[in-house]
Amino acid sequence: MNDTGYDYSIVRGFAFSALLWLIVGLAIGLWIAFEMFNPALNITPWLSFGRLRVVHTNALGLGFGLSGIFATSYYMLQRLTRTPLPFPRLAKAHLYLFDIAIALAAISLMAGMNTTKEYAELEWPLDIGVVVIWVMFAINVFAILIKRQEKQMYISLWYLIAMTVTIAVLYIVNNLEIPVTLFKSYSIYAGANDANVEWWYGHNIVGFIFTVPVLAMFYYFLPKATGLPIYSHRLSIVSFWSLIFAYLWTGAHHLMLTPLPEWIQTVAIAFSIFLIAPSWGSVVNGYYTLQGNWDQMRSNYLTKFFIIGITFYGLQTLQGPLQGLRTLNAFFHYTDWVVGHVHMGTMGWVAMIISASFYYMIPNIMGRELYSIRLANIHFWLILVGQLTWTITMWIGGIQQGAMWKATNPDGSLMYSFLDALTSLYPYYRMRFAGGVVYFIGILIFAWNLVQTARQKPAAAEA
Amino acid sequence: MGINSKPVVFAVISALVILVGTVVTVFVPLFMPSTQPVSRFVKPYTAIEQEGRDIYMREGCNNCHTQTVRPLRTEVLRYGEYSKAEEFAWDRPFLWGSRRTGPDLNRIGGKYPDSWHYKHMQSPQGMFALSNMPPYGWLAANRLDVSNSFRKTRILGYGYSQEQVNQQIAEYKARVTASGYDSKETRDLVTPAGMRGDLTEMDAIIAYMQKLGRDVKSMEAKQ
Numbered sequence: 001m002n003d004t005g006y007d008y009s010i011v012r013g014f015a016f017s018a019l020l021w022l023i024v025g026l027a028i029g030l031w032i033a034f035e036m037f038n039p040a041l042n043i044t045p046w047l048s049f050g051r052l053r054v055v056h057t058n059a060l061g062l063g064f065g066l067s068g069i070f071a072t073s074y075y076m077l078q079r080l081t082r083t084p085l086p087f088p089r090l091a092k093a094h095l096y097l098f099d100i101a102i103a104l105a106a107i108s109l110m111a112g113m114n115t116t117k118e119y120a121e122l123e124w125p126l127d128i129g130v131v132v133i134w135v136m137f138a139i140n141v142f143a144i145l146i147k148r149q150e151k152q153m154y155i156s157l158w159y160l161i162a163m164t165v166t167i168a169v170l171y172i173v174n175n176l177e178i179p180v181t182l183f184k185s186y187s188i189y190a191g192a193n194d195a196n197v198e199w200w201y202g203h204n205i206v207g208f209i210f211t212v213p214v215l216a217m218f219y220y221f222l223p224k225a226t227g228l229p230i231y232s233h234r235l236s237i238v239s240f241w242s243l244i245f246a247y248l249w250t251g252a253h254h255l256m257l258t259p260l261p262e263w264i265q266t267v268a269i270a271f272s273i274f275l276i277a278p279s280w281g282s283v284v285n286g287y288y289t290l291q292g293n294w295d296q297m298r299s300n301y302l303t304k305f306f307i308i309g310i311t312f313y314g315l316q317t318l319q320g321p322l323q324g325l326r327t328l329n330a331f332f333h334y335t336d337w338v339v340g341h342v343h344m345g346t347m348g349w350v351a352m353i354i355s356a357s358f359y360y361m362i363p364n365i366m367g368r369e370l371y372s373i374r375l376a377n378i379h380f381w382l383i384l385v386g387q388l389t390w391t392i393t394m395w396i397g398g399i400q401q402g403a404m405w406k407a408t409n410p411d412g413s414l415m416y417s418f419l420d421a422l423t424s425l426y427p428y429y430r431m432r433f434a435g436g437v438v439y440f441i442g443i444l445i446f447a448w449n450l451v452q453t454a455r456q457k458p459a460a461a462e463a
Numbered sequence: 464m465g466i467n468s469k470p471v472v473f474a475v476i477s478a479l480v481i482l483v484g485t486v487v488t489v490f491v492p493l494f495m496p497s498t499q500p501v502s503r504f505v506k507p508y509t510a511i512e513q514e515g516r517d518i519y520m521r522e523g524c525n526n527c528h529t530q531t532v533r534p535l536r537t538e539v540l541r542y543g544e545y546s547k548a549e550e551f552a553w554d555r556p557f558l559w560g561s562r563r564t565g566p567d568l569n570r571i572g573g574k575y576p577d578s579w580h581y582k583h584m585q586s587p588q589g590m591f592a593l594s595n596m597p598p599y600g601w602l603a604a605n606r607l608d609v610s611n612s613f614r615k616t617r618i619l620g621y622g623y624s625q626e627q628v629n630q631q632i633a634e635y636k637a638r639v640t641a642s643g644y645d646s647k648e649t650r651d652l653v654t655p656a657g658m659r660g661d662l663t664e665m666d667a668i669i670a671y672m673q674k675l676g677r678d679v680k681s682m683e684a685k686q
Contacts, residue, residue, distance in 0.1 A: 042597035050523030112521035145470035162477045191551030192499045200489045248484030257533040259548035334563040418566045423593040
């Protein structure tokens with residue numbers, strides 16, 4: 001507690017949970033990246049690629065992503081409404097239950113309890129747990145908004161409201177399943193319908209975890225860190241409504257050229273192209289916010305995290321719709337190109353913005369300076385170089401694999417076996433692993449920097 | 464100023480806005496029979512094949528293998544006839560996958576004898592030195608758990624009676640443990656001595672592999 005009455009202990013708790021799951025998730029990521037060119041690492045069933053890959057995605061998507069969102073949301077909600085958290089004990093229970101659920105998720109996935117629906121692999125008892133946890137969060141969100149002292153809701157709050165509502169709808173609809181035992185269930189949807197529901201979910205869960213709340217952070221922390229107001233309020237209103245309207249139509253671009261009815265695929269392509277506009281609305285808003293102050297890219301260590309982060313968001317939202325076009329999709333789908341695409345978004349945009357938000361927020365709530373700006377700069381460059389090495393390698397590998405799958409001899413027969421195309425990727429897999437190591441070191445420095453910040457004496461006590 | 468100062472109204476309007484695309488592209492197709500057509504040629508999985516499918520899911524095989532052949536020339540050349548919607552009518556959940564670290568499996572059924580699969584599951588590297596597939600020899604050391612087989616087929620609506628499920632299990636067990644089984648030599652090689660008279664998880668996953676894409680061949684032959 002402090003003189004404002006804001007509850008910052010919950011912010012700190014979720015922030016350090018985020019760091020823990022970030023390190024765990026990346027370590028598993030490195031392990032499976034190594035397995036890709038050296039299968040000897042599949043030592044036991046629970047360390048085999050098929051089981052660990054979902055631990056990696058869940059630890060980072062849910063463990064790191066969600067706790068980063070919860071940490072910054074509890075902070076932004078209190079600051080933007082000028083209201084203390086209405087139910088701090090509920091929030092505390094939310095934190096403990098969340099960490100238990102993520103640990104159980106990791107254990108159960110390693111044990112092979114896997115529904116196989118991507119980013120919704122958890123079995124039904126944990127699904128119920130996730131819904132309970134989300135309701136606990138939503139109660140505080142809406143209670144604080146209703147009690148708020150500040151009349152106007154700032155842009156970031158719109159994004160948080162949209163996230164709270166949409167994640168609930170997505171998660172419940174996609175996870176409807178009939179239990180067989182405590183550890184096993186079957187989806188209530190069959191075949192093409194199951195695929196359609198799953199990728200409506202899969203695409204939008206990424207949208208409403210890795211885009212919407214990260215934009216909330218961007219719109220809040222960029223002005224805070226730079227001292228510059230957001231360039232255009234009107235642009236942010238137009239971007240917000242068109243983004244959340246268009247997003248939900250686009251899931252089927254993940255199912256291009258499958259037996260899903262063609263009209264659903266075509267509608268998804270059209271809305272994917274449309275989505276470039278609201279996405280770039282936020283990119284442009286970010287860039288123009290800095291107009292006349294671009295020297296901050298040198299003088300303010302936080303600015304470059306935000307601006308490089310939003311740049312990767314811009315690239316991501318151009319690349320995504322292009323991949324959705326039928327001809328390009330026929331070439332790129334199922335290759336490592338897509339893997340590169342996903343990781344530009346997560347490593348380049350999400351982690352950049354959450355890093356910078358934490359660098360601003362943690363010293364602020366603890367009433368002290370950041371332990372080391374120099375280390376923060378090293379962290380920035382390591383994760384930038386690590387991510388670029390990682391993603392560019394995968395794009396090249398993806399193009400190569402796509403080309404080899406398509407290549408034919410003059411007589412019309414296939415030029416390469418499947419194995420030829422796979423083994424030609426091993427040099428890229430080694431390079432990707434190296435990029436991952438660089439990135440991981442950057443993240444360890446990030447975590448170390450924040451832990452040291454938390455451990456040093458408060459500035460006020462020294463004065 | 465308007466809804467920006469009314470959080471509950473804002474939440475309701477947001478919900479309506481996200482539901483438009485959801486209803487049109489997801490909820491409406493759920494109630495259109497054309498989204499997931501059915502064919503009398505595509506039969507549900509047997510209890511053993513279903514157990515194999517569950518092992519496929521447990522091991523996360525879908526993380527590296529797709530099960531949908533696209534209507535592209537080189538893809539049909541590589542894997543076989545492109546996938547039809549009817550084939551997936553019994554699939555809960557769908558297992559189309561999103562990444563081909565390994566090849567597509569939708570047309571794998573009948574492509575190789577069981578012995579090929581026993582050998583390959585036991586040691587992918589023994590067959591293809593540079594393969595990066597994890598070895599699954601340990602599946603042959605696990606007795607197949609059939610205690611929920613009937614319950615599973617009932618929940619999935621396959622329409623088998625308890626007796627039919629028992630019979631399917633007994634028949635498959637008799638088949639792979641018979642002295643005349645065409646893949647007996649390889650099966651004995653990969654299965655620990657104590658398990659050779661039993662059904663193993665390896666037997667089940669191979670039964671599932673051999674089912675994939677087989678019914679659609681009869682469907683196309685009849686058309």
